[in-house]
Amino acid sequence: MVSLLRNQKVRNALLQVLYVGSLAALVLAGIVIARRNLADQGITSGFDFLYKSTGWDVNFSLLPATANDPYWWFFLIGIINTLFLGTIGLMLATLVGTIVGLARTSSNELAQLLGRTYVDIFRNIPLILQVFFWYALITHLPTPRAAHEAFGMLLTSRGLYIPFPNVGGVALALAILAVIAAIALPVWLGRTSRLSQPFGERSAIQLIGAAAALACAVLILIIGRLPDEPFIDFPALQGLNLRGGLRIPPEFSALAIAIAIYGGSYIAEIVRGGFKAVGKGQMEAALSLGLSPWRVFTLVRLPLALRAMLPILANQYVWLMKATTMGIAVGFTDFFMIVALTINHSGQTLEAIGILMAGFLAINLSLAAIFNRINKAIALKGNQLRG
């Protein structure tokens, strides 16, 4: 017996069992206690409430929503809102981060200084303060009657109004898919044609693919336009209010801007690190072959830098996705806020929090899985020599 305990494998297994066992016991005890307490207060636990109508409304939804809709529908709306805000925020943050990161790696000293200042400032102000700042700024914009106007867009304290095509929901969804295809197609074409096509023609094929998909999107919109309405709906003042166009509410804008600027400062550092990780040797070899600085950048430096930054970028994305929960601070009905409202109105705290955790787990695990796949697909083959 004693000798068995000295065995390293047996010991490790035993420790594992003890650990998992005590954890399970803890969770189980928690559930039992919670159920008894809830029962004492007359709250029935379980997920039946999901089918009850909420009796309250959301202020932002991409899907149709009324107070008569059941809780599960609202959870879905919350998840879609979170994904929507997250996607827009991450794309903007990536854009900002790329620009600032490139400025930091450039040889121009002014650009370096600006980049460093940006990162130092926005990385060190808590995200929630930045959200409040942008929200306050936007809600102090002029009223609809005194709106700032540019390119048919109207900027007011009630939100940003942008011209929007008058099309049916299905056509809109299809058009969005076509735009996504326009982004994905060049990547896919680049991969499949890499061994059969010259480098110059490869980018031409990619360009044609993207243009075709975009043309498809426009075509879908034109076919799906609503009859008897102008194709593009311009926002305009009617009485005291603005009509027409698409309204982007201040809550959403404030969050998207804050995530873009705050996230951008972190992504800038990742971009900088990625470029620093590219060996000088590869770039010198490319130059010595007579490739122009631009070609060296697009064919050697950027592809290698991307490979270096992608794993860290994936972490950052997962982390920024969770930052969408700041929505509650300004009243944007993201997933977290829907859960909070649910708890308030239905009292189903444990269930709602369970759904919240499961939802975020699913979102972030999918995000991680997608990035893992990309990482694997573009990973450098074989052993790498750091020169």
Place this chain on the structure above:
Amino acid sequence: MTSTSSKPGGPAVHIENLDKYYGTFHALRKVSLSVERSERIVVCGPSGSGKSTMIRCINRLEQHNGGKITVLGTELNDDVANIDGIRREVGMVFQHFNLFPHMTVLENLTIAPVIVRKVARAEAEATARRYLEKVRIPEQAMKFPGQLSGGQQQRVAIARALCMQPQIMLFDEPTSALDPEMISEVLDVMVTLASEGMTMICVTHEMGFARRVADRVIFMDGGEIVEEAPPEEFFTASRNERTRQFLSQVLGH
């Protein structure tokens, strides 16, 4: 078979009073060197003596601060067209191979001919395969650099430079990152290249190679060319104290 395709137009590389500073550090001091077409030069000298700096100035990986460099009749100055033109005609092989790890061997070999020389893809690939044959690794064309041994990678790097059909080849310690058993496979390729009349400037401490192929051996120390002589004379009859000291170290007495 030494094909002396010496077209009119003077030496392949002509360096005159070259000065190079890194900040305040004077790395090259009034270096002068003239290399004829089809000439094979071996450059040696202690670490930090400026060997790499000198040959990197020849294709403008380093910018010189004084003096004049003329390559194949074109002066190397701030004119981008001159730099591009010279880089097209001058191939370089590095100590750490510097292959593009995200491209297959074949892509490594064809990318510059296709983009810079505007050679048709099929033709570039045929050329690439011919050079892979020549460096004796035709079967590795579809592999990635990370999947090859050091010696194989360096031979790919040589083939990559040759695919641009350069008139001059620069080697910066091509064998010093290699395990001993791989050195000879790379040197063999270089010897073949020399026998075909390629103009070569090789920074190397492989004295056997220098004896076999060099027309002249250049010894550098402290940013200066201290001695230059044909190999026989250099190895047996050098009267320079620093040269003799260096030789006794690398030849291991």
